[in-house]
Amino acid sequence: MSTTFTPSDHLPDALLERIRSRAAQVDRDNVFPEHDLIELREAGYLRILVPEERGGAGLSLEQASVLQQRLATAAPATALAVNMHLVWTAVALILHNRGDDSLLFLQDEAARGEVFAFGISEPGNDLMLFGSDTQAAPTGDGGYAFTGTKIFTSLSPVWTRLGVHGLDSASEDRDMIVFAFIERSEAITARDDWDTIGMRGTQSRTTDLAGAVAAADRVVRRVDPGPGPDAMQFAIFAAFTLLIASVYTGLAERAIALAGEAARARISKKSGLTRAEDPVVRSRVGAMVITHDALPLQLSALSRDIDAGVDHGARWFSLLSGMKDRAVTAAQKVVDDAVIVAGGGAFRNGSELARLSRDVRAGIFHPTSPDAARQTAAASVLG
Incomplete structure (x- = not known):
């Protein structure tokens, strides 16, 4: 990742807070976050993976993963929706980096604002x-x-x-x-x-x-039907799994922050201390942090390998499906523990943690499924 990459240059703090402020109403009304898309488009976010010479920001998949984690801390549903657009622009980039320019038209159209x-x-x-x-x-x-x-x-x-x-x-x-x-x-x-x-x-x-x-x-x-894969099929699988994992990693990061806020705000009647000073709570929060900390590092390593064209051969599919499965599983565990730390208030519909606890359940339905990921991993060892 370039040392000059600054996430806030592409996803400013003020924009992130406006997106966060709208997320609850979008969820409540069951509508598409149109204002989020308008602002993200104006900020050039839909062009982050388009090369500079074609009108984009020229970022890498590794950098896009970081940004999607950041966006998901504000509004997981917005991040997941935008993910689908970014998958295609990532596919075009991956192919281009490997000498295949069959999707140059996609980069040009994305630069012009097509979704x-x-x-x-x-x-x-x-x-x-x-x-x-x-x-x-x-x-x-x-x-x-x-x-x-x-x-x-x-x-x-x-x-x-x-x-x-x-x-x-x-x-x-x-x-x-x-x-x-x-x-x-x-x-x-x-x-x-x-x-x-x-x-x-x-x-x-x-x-x-x-x-x-x-x-x-x-x-x-x-x-031809069946496993190949063609280079584009591989690029789709790689971009999809890594960007999906990025969204749930960001969701988990937000859940930890909310758990911390709740723990510092609640005072025990028994001890007069905040829950943040309770060793049981500290242990649970510590475990949440450790669980989350591994995910950005894994995402960075795998995305960087895709960007660099590293050839893991047949292992790629178990590495990628395993990354998605680990991110989703970890995010579910982190959110569940965050709800325990926050207490009964997290059960109310108005709670952001309540929304995150619903959003995170979608993770198991994205390809590949948990069972399929395990079968892929087993095949890499057992044939």
Whole structure:
């Protein structure tokens, strides 16, 4: 990471506090944080991973991870929503760093203000990137028409570009997975069905595609189904898992800060001391800090390896899925302990810790699942 990188230059303290001040109302109203997106766009945040020569800030994935941790301390749902845009700009950067410029158009469009969303997840499709139930029908001019259902489509109310994949069963003697980018049209319907216990501001609605067309110059990959992986599939997996882990790491950091505030504010009737002076409370908070401290260091190391093009071979998938699983598991433990330290006030809906305790539960639903992460790790040893 560059020694000149200062997180507050890209995510100023004042902006962070305004985002934090809106988070509770966004959650309560179950709406998309439009004002957050407006301010983040004006601050250049959506361009942080676009190279300087193409109109962006020219940051690395490692630096973006730090910023996403910082944003998540203010509003985890906003950070998670923006994550999906940053995943695609990270993919473009990772490929570019490896000599593949097939997504230069994405960098240019992101620099101009387009908002990219992630249309990969499908109901019941545990193959994720390596298979699809969405039909990708050739249009005859190099483009494709996509028909199917995508779920957990964050940024649903505001995206202008949707990265999707589908199965082409018609154009050759074997099936192919097609990756492409589509624009909003009448062939796309976003259901108003995002009613969840947490991460409500992401507005990750179900998206129905009914022949949504990607032009030939927006079809970016045709690969064989099943594990490969193609370089872009790897880049998507790496960017997604590391940036997801960054959000939950930031969430855990905020929970520790709130626990500290609560402990210093509460005074025991028995001893007359604050809970911050109680050795039991100190032990619990100390364990929370130790649990969290490992996560930024791991994220930094893995992100730096991606930035540098380090080749961990087949181990990459267990390293990346393990990072996501550790971050989510640790964040859940930290938040649960923070609630214990804060006491009954954390059970009230108006409590920020109550919101964090709901938001953190979303972590297990992001690919890869805890069970899949363990299977991947086991395979790296047992075959």
